Each structure stands twice: as structure tokens, then as C-alpha cells.
Amino acid sequence: MDAAPAPPGPREGPTPLFGAYGIVKRFGDFTANDRIDLEIRAGEIHALLGENGAGKSTLMKILYGLLEPTEGVVTHQGDIVRLANPEAARALGIGMVFQHFSLCENLTVAENIALVMPAALTGRALAERIARLGQDYGLHLDPARPVWSLSAGERQRIEIVRCLLQDPKLVILDEPTSVLTPGEAEALFSVLERLRDEGRALLYISHRLDEVRRLCSRATILRAGRVVGSCNPRAETARSLAAMMVGTQVNEVQPRAARRAGAVRLVLDRLSLPAPGLHATPLRDISLSVAGGEILGIAGIAGNGQPELFDALSGESQAPVPEAVRLDGRPVGHLGINARRRLGAGFVPEERNGHAAIPQMSLSDNALLSRHATAPLSRFGLLRRARARELARRVIEAFDVRKAGPDPAAGTLSGGNLQKFVVGREILAEPGILVINQPTWGVDAAAAAQLRQAVLDLAGRGCAVVVISQDLDELFEIADSIAVLHDGLLSPPVPAGATSRAAVGLLMGGAEETGAEAGETPAAPARRALVQVP
Template sequence: MTTPLLDAPLLDATGLVKRFGALLANDHVDLRVMPGEAHALLGENGAGKSTLVKMLYGLLQPEAGHIAWEGRPIHLPEPRAARALGIGMVFQHFSLFDNLTVAENVALALDAAEPVPRIAARLAEVSRAYGLPLEPAREVWRLSVGERQRIEIVRCLMQDPRLLILDEPTSVLTPQEAEGLFATLDRIRAEGRAVLYISHKLEEVRRLCETATILRHGRVVARTDPRTETAASLARMMVGSEVAALRHAAAPPEGPVRLSVRGLSVAPDDPHGVGLKDISLDLRRGEVLGIAGVAGNGQEALFAALSGEVLAPRAEQIILDGAAVGRADINARRRKGAAFVPEERLGHAAAPRLTLSDNALVSGHAASGMVRHGLLDRGRMLGWVDAVTRAFDVRKGPRDPEARALSGGNLQKFVVGREVLRKPGLLVVSQPTWGVDAGAAGLIRQALLDLARAGSAVLVISQDLDELLEMADRIAVLFHGTLSPAEPVAGLTREAIGLRMGGAA
């Protein structure tokens, strides 16, 4: 233990237990945060980090265990009680009203009623003091994601918290915005406030925090000083085993173009949404093209336009293996050898309450021989499930369970495997490993690379820059609906991509 024993802990949670149905999300978790400490909570998706902090913030009630604040036992029936003690929290997903101004949003969230002009004045003061520039009178929908996060942080700071909890704050930020956040956090800590920092980004944690509690499968597996560890050793503790390195072919492919997009523009489907502006790209045989970008910059519109869920204005704007398919619907494109994996597993890629064999039919009815003369061939559908299960190591109880019974990683393996097994000529996949454990992520990435090496063209839309740098032959950046020219990964630096993701170059 590197924490000094002289100090009394600010927050001391012991033996917290929380269960969701059959899942033990927190299994006797202990957490001790010292005053003024930057404490990291590390773990893979689904390790129980969010559950733990929700209990500390009064959003969830532990089924067993105790929480002590400055040595006194406390009970947190609701977030208001946590805020009254001095615990503030910045969520991963913001709860802001798009059509209200910054000051109005803050006013709504404060526990004590105050006139908006006075709040605006205090807000300006706090945002200046912490280097978080914000205009109180601006409507939220005009703001970038980074600015929206600033509102949430300022909102917490206005309550003068002793402990600030941040849930994966950099997952929505560009590298430059993240730098700004780190500077702010240094200032907050300099005032003696403690920070509980939830992340799975190891470099960030090593740089910011002096203590780390590592969770795996709902249990604390290690407490350590991250500055004395390497990223690899932290990853080992998180994952529980060495992460396999990807097999990546060296030479960039020079095959014929399989997918060509020219001058594609699509209007946004709602007034606050982002459409596409004059997108052009070429994707060759054997190539993996990465589309980087922060969420909400047109990724959804791009996937919808490429898949055919939304038709392009003109047929020749999308050429697939020489055929103009811009006006062809998603099934016509599938019959031409294209396959698609959307970002949302449950609800978009798969229907939660239908069985896996039914879900095999969702994308397979057009081109996989599961339907003859309008009649379903249930044997073939089940056979498809078995084949995907074998090839992608999908772990499930019964042979054909409902999709929602699978864990996130296993369902993702299923929806990716469902398409990869068809050996498509073109695979468009959005966020292939979002929220998936490291083992499943490695398997999925390898499958996509193997598919490309076998002659397919693979387009990966992802917010995970590390993933794209690992997999892609070339990377283009999507920003506000425009796509930068794709460049070979070898000539790119993380900083150059980060600047483009922020719209700077």
C-alpha cells in the first residue's frame, strides 16, 4: 500500500454487493478514497465500475455492505443525499436539454432554486476559475460534445464537492479536448478535492492517478499505484491474461476497387442531427479502411447510406463491384455480396426477444438460402447458428437462446460472425468491439482482418483510435459530416488524426 496510513479516508466503502437478476455486478467490493487523491477505477466493460459508483452516488442501493464518509457511516437513498455530503458525479452520457441554454440547464440541476441570471454569473465565475470556457446564454444544441461535458463538470463544481466522480470522461473527447480536461482535473485536485476516475484507458490513468482499484467480474482484483506499473501490466490485471497481439500483414493492398463512393450527400434526419456532406472514398480488395471520428459526426448517416437503410440521392454515387447500387435497398446490396454490422447490438443488429436462429434470418433471409418460396427453412437457420457458434466461440447455454440472454461480447461475436461467415465481398461494420471484453474484441478484429486478407473489402467505422491503428490499412476521419481523404496508417500519427477529429486540419 502506498497510501499514507496517517490520514483518515474521505470515503470508505466495504463489502458492497449488488446483484441484477442472475448477474453479480458487485461482489463484496471495497473502495477507499483518501482526501485530495486521484483514484482510478479500472476495469473492462461489464466489470462493475458503473454499478459501484452509482451506489456511491445514491442511484443504486447496495444489497449488503457499508459506506463511510470521513469515518461516519452514511446511507444514500438518492443522489441528493450524496450531493449534500459533497459527492459530485459527471456521467458518461449527459442529461442535458438541447433546446435550453447552458445556464438554464445548470439551474434545473441544482438542488436549491436560484434565479437564472445569478446562476449565469456564478457559472461564468466557476468556468473561468477552472479553465472551462462556457457561454451561459448559448443553447446546448449548438455546443460540441466536449463543451457539453464542461457543463456537467461546472454543474458539479458549483456544488463545491469534496469528491468528484467522472465516468469514462474521455471516451467522447478528442485527444486535444482530453488534454484540456486533464489540466482542469489538476486544478481541481490542487484545491484538495478528491477525484474518482473511471476509465479503461491505461495511459490516461497512469498519467493522472496515484492509486488504482482494479475490478474484474465484479470483484476487486488489485489495488496499486499505476505510476509504478506499465500499461501492459495494468491490462493484464484488468483482463486476467496476456492480450494476444494481432497478426497483421505488412504490405498495403493494391487490388481492384470494390466499393467506390462519389460526392455522397445526405440530409440529417432531425434538425439537431448530422448528415453527410460530399463524401468520397475508395475501398480496395483486401483492404481495411478505418473511419475515425468522435461520436455524433455523421457515423450513423454514413452507415445508413452505405447499407441502404437510407437510399442515396443517385444510383451512381455508390458503386459496388462495378454496379451502381445507390438506389438499391439493403437486401439488393446483400445479394450483390455486401454485408453490414450496425453499432447497436440489441435492437438494431438483433431483436432482443427473438431467438438466435430468428436473428440469423434478420440479415440472412435475402441471400443465405434460409427462405424458399417464402417458407422458412428452420433447419438451415439453426445450422447457421451452430456454424457461427463454432467459428466464433459464442458462449451460450441452450442451443438457440433469445438474443438478450447472451452477454454483450458473445452477442457481438454472433452478429459479426453471422455476416463474416457469408464471406461477403464488402463488409461495413460500425463499432465492431464497442463495450466488448478484450478476448472477444481480439477474436472479432482477427476475423475482420482474415476476411480482408481473403479478398474482401472491409470498412470499419470506429471511435476507438487504437482499434483503427491496429487494424486499418488506411484511415479517414469523419468530422461534421465531411470525410477527410484516407491516408495509409504508416504515415499517420495519433496527433494528426486527433486534430482532424477535432476539425482542426
């Protein structure tokens, strides 16, 4: 940008606070942002909508100085500025709240905030400022608490306070509600509205259309790196916004006609497991049973024992007594994951890269990863590579996995396509029991609909399915009954039709469900501990 062009004027209305014009960002041959224009005005919450891979993150990183655009300019009150690094962006009054918190678990709240503040501001002065901000905005934080003891919502408050301490004119929020309970999200919204009313600009990145319609007065929609439209989200429906994002009409999942109640296939019987690590969650007295053809949804906010529960179901961690886990009536608590696979179970963990798949390895090697014990992929210890490639090819065809080259490394696939591969790998084995953790986490709408349909169809063929998900919409869409995992305790499952988002949301936050909605199952004694919510 040596020969800076004259600042482009605003397309409409007064000079915007920040503008981005003709932004192009290329990574090699791939164009992540293609001539994007965006104007953000003071006193508005501006939504940036788009599927995964639409270019939202790239644009946001350019605005925060983490990436430099290949072409195009960023303006501040009509003047061209160069955002070489985040310090430059902060100097102009741009603040950012990241989706993944960058906090040191072992430091206190105040220490984490001091890390990013000028060296002069420490100790009591800083604690006072934190307290004052907390009062002004309702962002209550105890400066002396260590971060590891805080909930996700409290951690996010630290990030917001860190950002506000620098008195930003523009706050960029990346998927801020993805880790929050409905109640915590509500509290966040009132903070955001307050910031807007103070005349600050907010750029709100989300794929939760209801939130966007509630909060934002303008939305810019990205698809495949380009701006495909801008609108007032309040004048649109969630469905029409989704259609703009995806470019086609979103398929609705076909509900199954009749739910056949089969025999019970998967049972957890009073399973307790100590926490496997310092920041892990112990599982406490968990019981559940899933029949063939049934989908049990397990809701809950991240960090409440989901990976621990998944590992206990899969056999990656073993139960203290064999009877605590039963597959088709057989006690398997002491068996490893491959023994459980041989009994007809399939598993899809949450993390695609480094758990469900090895990014450096080819797709055929990754087919081997979970199927080597149950598919004829080796003989006398020798690999049958042609068969592994054939298995990978069938998964790719059946689930429409888009990839480059005949047998590429798993890490070269986009998140959605890799998820289709790791889910398809298990579903093609026709498991009798399937446990799947966050089936559509970070997956675009079209792929998510396809994956949910595949899980529904599998259940229709008699498989007992456990879906662990943070996405309540997803659970209400596909689950027959829903239970909530909070702090290592599982609430009694309730038929999905007999409960509401609000009721499940309350349980996710740790509150005891009131009224008859909880069903007639008596609550476990340990659950009483949940009532003491501050």
C-alpha cells in the same frame, strides 16, 4: 443494514474521505460486486479499472446512491452512511459526471444547469456563477446557447459545471474521455488536476490505460466483480495493467504479412445527403474507394455523420444518384440494403440492441434478420427454422459466443458476446465488402482482440473493409489507411503508417492538417470551412 457493524478502520494511513467495505451486490443469482473494498482519499485521482462487466458501473452507482448494496457499508470520514438515493449522496458532497449526458437538447446551457439546482438560484445569479466557474477552471460555456448546438466536449463541460456548482468533495467520472477529441481530453485533464490540487477526491473510471497512467496515483482493478489488485498506475505499463484487468496476457493482433492490393470493390463518388433529422449531420461530397484486401479506417468523434455514412453505405438511406455508391463497379446508390447484400456486401451497425439485433428475439430469429435475403432460410415465404437455428449455431461456435440456453433472446447476452454474434453473422457469409461501425464499442479487451483479428483475416481473404471507429488505437492497429469524418466531411485517406495519432486527432477536432502528411490528394473546396476553428 439495520444492525450496522462498527465502521471498519482504514487499512492503511489516515482515515479516508470515503470508504466502501465488503460491498456485495447481487441481481438475482448474479453477483455484480463481490466483497469489494475501496478507499478514496482527499486530493487524489483514484482510477477504477476493469473490463466491461467487471462491476465498475455497479460500484459507482452504489457510491452515488443509485443502487443499494446487498451487503457492506459506505463510510464518510470514518462514519457509516446510508446512500438511499442520489440526493443523499449529493448532500454528502458526492458528485457525478455521467458517460451518457443527461441534458435536454432544446434548452439552453443555463436552463439545463438550473434544472438540477435549488429553485432559488436562477437567472442572472446563476449565469454569474456559471461564468465565474468557467473562468476559475477554464470551463468556458455560453449560458444562452441551446445544448443541441454544442459539441460533445462542451456538453461534458455542462455536466462538470453542474457537478462543481454543488461544491463536491468527491467527483465520480465515468469514461469521461470516450466522446472527446484528444485536445478536449487534454483540457479536461488540466481541470481534473486542478480539482485534485484543491483537495477534492476524484474517482476516475476508464479503460484507457494511457490516461489512467497519466492522471491517477492509485488504481483499483476489478475483474468479475472482485478487486484483483491495486497499484500505482505510473509504476506499471499499459500492458501490465491490461493483463491485470483481463487476467491473462492480452493477445496481440497478428498483422498480415503482405498486403495484396486487389481490385477496387467499394466506391463512394461525391456522395452528398441532406441531414435526415433535426439533430443529424448532412453528408457533404464524400468520396472514397476501398480495394479488396484493404481496410479503410474512418476516424471521428461521435455526432459527425458516422451513422449517416453507415446508412448511405448500407442502403438504409439511398443516394440521390445510383453512381454515388458502387459495389464491384456496379452503381447501387438507388438499391436497398438487401439488394446490396445480394451483391456480396455485409454490414454491422454501431448499435447492437435495436439495430443490429432485436433484443427480445432469439438468436436464430436474429440470424434471420440480416441473412434472410442471402441465405436459404425460407422457401415460398415459409421460414425454415431449423436452418436458421443451424446458422446461429455456426456463428456461436465460430466466434465463441457465450450464452445461456440453446437459443436465448439476444438481449440476454452480454454486450461483448452479442457483438461477436452480430459480427460473426456477417463474417460467416464471407462478404466481398464489409462495412462495420464501432466494431468493439463497449466490448471487453479479449473480445475486442478476437473481433479485430476476424476483421483482419477477412480482409486477408480479399474483402474490402470499411471500419468506422472512434477508437484511434483500434484504427492504427488494423487499418491500412485512415480518413477522418468531421461535420459530414471526409478527409482524404492517408496510409496509416504515414500519419500519427496527433495528426488524426487534429482533424477529428476539425483543424486542417498541416504539412505533407495529408498526402497529395487535393482537399475538397468545402474542407476550407474547417479551418475556422475558434
